[in-house]
Amino acid sequence: MDLYAPRAFGYLIGDTITLEAVVTLDAGWRLDESALPRPRPVTYWLDLKRLDVKPETASDGAPRYRLTLTYQTFYSPLEPRALDIPAVPLAARDGDARQTLTIPAWTFVSSPLRELVASQRGNPMALQPDIRPRPYPLAGDARLAAVAAAMAAASLLAFAAASGWGPFAGRHRPFATALRHMRRLPDLDAQLGYEDALQLLHRAFDDAAGYRLFGEDLPAFLAARPALTGEAEAIDRFFTASRLAFFGDAPETAMALLPPEALIDLARRLAATERRSGVRKEAA
CATH class of the missing domain: 2.60.40 (Immunoglobulin-like)
Structure with missing residues (x-):
């Protein structure tokens, strides 16, 4: 022990x-x-x-x-x-x-917490004079705070512009919204996820046109929006793939014609064009 x-x-x-x-x-x-x-x-x-x-x-x-x-x-x-x-x-x-x-x-x-009899050598609890505070230069900190505030404000404005908040709400961006939702789909490579992505991009085209847009309406739609003419072939391929997936009962053929990554890439390019040129319903 x-x-x-x-x-x-x-x-x-x-x-x-x-x-x-x-x-x-x-x-x-x-x-x-x-x-x-x-x-x-x-x-x-x-x-x-x-x-x-x-x-x-x-x-x-x-x-x-x-x-x-x-x-x-x-x-x-x-x-x-x-x-x-x-x-x-x-x-x-x-x-x-x-x-x-x-x-x-x-x-x-x-041991005891304190003496039983107080000492006669003076009051040990007498307070000492307060220490005078020393000046601290704040100019550098103020500059850093101002720079940080300016950067935060700029970042907030950029995010508000990209998201369509507040005064930027008029800048409606249906393709950017569709791209954001498409990126959140967990199973884009599966048939259901692919069809969900097609529907999201269809709703973006409808929103941009101001009416339900079909493949036969594309010439008039693109003529009213010259900024999108560079994507005419890809947009036509999208409508063809959508028709195969929903009405042709051939989702595999649709995914071969327009693979999921190509669908996302098309939405990304449309959102970028929309951001640069302001493609929206009012342009119709």
């Missing part, structure tokens, strides 16, 4: 004390857990708050246990006083054989 203890002095009311006992047994013996102490009041001024048991193996293979006992003292002496943490009985078993062990008692010194 080896006992490891902290300092033996300088403890005040409410302090915790941790003792560590290392118990080494002969081969075949084990510590009887039913005989271990439980967290409880030990005396009127001492509580056992916690007990941790860690099984180990000694260098020679013998069983060994490391017990960590955490106590809390509630004794408030009027002057320094020695107090004892009582011995702790343990038990070990080997089959029906039983052996009693003991963690030895330990003594420590408890």
